[in-house]
Amino acid sequence: MTAPTTEATGIRRASWVPMIGLFLAQILMSYNVSALPVSLGGMVDTFGVPPTDVSTAIVTYGLVVAALVMVGAKIGQRVGWVLMFRIVIALFAVSAVLMITAPTVGFVILAQALAGASAAIIVPSLVALIAENYHGAQQATAIGSLGSARALAGVSAFLIGGTLATLVGWRQVFVVVLLLAVAVFVLSFRLRGEPGNRGIKIDLVAAALIGLGIVALTLGVNNLNRWGIVMARPDAPFDILGLSPAPLLMLIGLVLVQLFFLWTRRRTKAGKVPLVSLSVFGSSRERAAVYAMFIVVGMEAALNFTIPLYIQIVQGRTPFDTSLAMLPFNLTVFITAMLVVRFYRRFPPRTIGMFSFGLTTIALIWLAFVVTNNWETLPTILGLFVFGVGQGALVTLVFNVLVTASPKELAGDVGSVRGTTQNLASAVGTAVAGALLVGILSVNVISSLAEHPELSPELVSQIDLDRVNFVSNDQLKSVLDEQTDATPAQVDAAVALNEEARLNALKLGLLILSGVSAIAIVPASRLPRYLPGEIPESVATGREPTT
Template sequence: MHPPVESGPDGQRSGALRRVLLPLALAQFICSFAGSNMNVMINDISQDLDTTVQGVQIAITSFLLVMAALMIPGGKLTDRYGRKRCFTAGLVLFGAGALLCAVAPGLGVLMLGYSILEGVGTALLIPPVYILTTLLFSGVAGRARAFGAISAMGGVGAAAGPLIGGLITSALGWRWAFVFQALIVAAIVWLSRRVPDPLPPDPTRHFDTRGAVLSAAGLVLVVTGILAADNSGWLMIGLMAAGALVLLLFFRWVREQERAGGEPLLSTALFQNRTSNLGLVTQNAQWLVLMGSSFVVAAYLQVVRGYNAIETGLIFTAATAGLLTSSLAAGRLARRRPQRNLIMAGFVVTAAGIGTLLAMVIGTPKVWAFAPGLLLIGLGIGLMLTPSVNVVQSSFGDDLQGEISGLSRSVSNLGSSLGTAIAGTVIVAGITKTPERAYGLAMVVLAVVALLGLAAAAFLPKPGLPVAGAPVPGEP
């Protein structure tokens, strides 16, 4: 097994840090970018492919949902086939999907390349990013710096997606945004040649196929039910009820497998750590608010205000600046402030940003009215991304890193898909009839989620009071 990156001399450690972190951080960047850059292409894609705003919303939500549904199985596969191999395979799938999108003649092919191939590719490559980081970096401060770099790139990818996507779309066309993704993926494959895999793959490890199918089906049904809310209330209730039932069957199957001495898709031990559970809730809420607000603001700007892709992207510069500023300070803040306090402060700032967007935008034609709220949301999200990840990943030892990484990324991506599905459905339902009301309701929903995240963070253990039976963060 390779020693942690931090165990060598300063020069060697610094070089190893750059070699490992750069491709891993870029991988998180491009996956987050792919989830948000489509928001500024709503009008361009719908006109070019003869579809609707709801059609583009479904494509975006499906991409995020495929990631969420397959992230847990993807994390588990790393034990069997190796983290580096899964990482590379995911990059290849992602790149192929991006190229297919670049030549898509219709929405169906776009969804095949974007929602399916890029979604599956992301589910394969993201768990290794967090597993490798946890295994290669030791100590709370060291992991905080590493997760800070990766989370910062992920957050910047999500926040800057509209700006970069808008620039590319306005200058060259929306299809070139997918060519950009493919080029970044090719660079990551080349840069990751020397990234070590700390643990050897174990081909004898059992893969719980039934559990993977049940967990994926349950998540798909729940989110599909939310998307169906605009068409039929009964269909929404039916799909969500079916999804809840399938997820219940999944957890029942997991317990049966453990009692029989088998190896299920997820260990129930993952849900017995109070700190980790609360950290997962905060992760879900963070990404729900970030992706939900991104879609809502982008749709409102393009459909209601009539802004084009570049104008919409430029408005999101405020969110990008805020998120980059707070994310880059994450490592330093982690050494000076308890992680619980950083997460709580992040939700407070984020909620204030949503409130500002509500107060300043409705009834105000000025474009600058969006900047203060988006800036606060970016600052708040960036402030708490790294602490939440570190809290969850550091709650378990090396033997459970594959599972907790898959679960952590699944919960985060589920938050992203729920944000686009819930807030997106609210605004799409009334954007052509009562746009101001639809925008306001969507923002209120996101504000409630931010307050729920704050409540979950408040129950995290206070500094110096670790949960009984839980390992000390940073010392798995």
């Protein structure tokens, strides 16, 4: 029996069973990442180590993925995508077993390094295998499902992982990872793919440049808040004439990334195979899609950091409460990412992109004015819903533009660009949000002291305002009672000041984020303005359109 075909194009429709495996593979990676913060408290109790030791595992995973994803794409092209996909899924299963049986935190870090190395090949393989197994409208739908899978995995990790970690234990959270890996491995035998090209050489110089550059950038951005944005803070491992090492690492990373592009252009002109084809960035459309993807993922990471910060730290509530607060956003992203492909035949990517960034901008401005220290209010839920609609549309759209703008043989390169961009943007979004909110909070606290004369200079001198951070009211009261000679009236005044400063920091942070979203309309205006089936010959051949 032959597969059905579409009347418009005559393209034979492929079975969706292989896509179920690819969909679950995206959930596998996203669930693993989301499950780590949920399990942090349990690991701290089990291993008897500080939270910073456990958080090293989270950083390790992201660093390994971002540093190796371009190399992973070339390995997949050389060996063959289906074979490499099965191998790395099996390795991911091994990492889950290590997590379940880990006797020390060192094994947890090792497990996440192994998971990150596996994900560095899974990320580009998903794009390549979709390109090899699906075409036309099916391909657009398949690509959209990857974006929705990330949102679904985030909800599942908080709901399922949070419940398991609370009722059974943190190790059982990663039993789910193992079961997912086994399911994906079984379904991988329904995939078809072309054999690998043994003639492909891996550019080790480019691999070192981009790997070290991404590591330096990620470490620098992730430690902006802890080490200092400009001047070195007490937690910085070292300083350079009093300056923080974080911006220096960022500068080194940017230089290494620029050297990577220079080296790749030189290698391409010499007729050699580069680590990643720069034709993925060859036109303003592709570059606009990459810029838009960076901003989209960065905004999502910033919001995913901000909400748990207020619910778990400020309000002192559980991860389960956080998942409920995030439900309107994550479910909206999931549903929109699946449905937005239906609009591709009616509206060009440029229109959808600009409209979606407009939605996220309006939603963030709305949230900045209506948000309180309670995330369960109807106006706040409405703002998260609107932001989720824009976010879900964008995360699918920009990825689809990159895939459809490049020939099938570059699908692995598109996947590696996607992986690098998403991991770097996630780190930047989280770190900048943290540094921004804490910085605004510090300024707000200092400026608000004049409005509270009952807080005497003697009391203020007992508090290190250079280390102001987000704390719950109970924690603040405990610190004031134990470490200062504050009277009950002064404690109440300090709590009121902190509540006001926190809320103002949140509002201003959301306004700044809305400004970033508004600026993103500029690269969105450079997205393609043609509908599927109307791609001009100039675009198909890689030249800029003249109209």
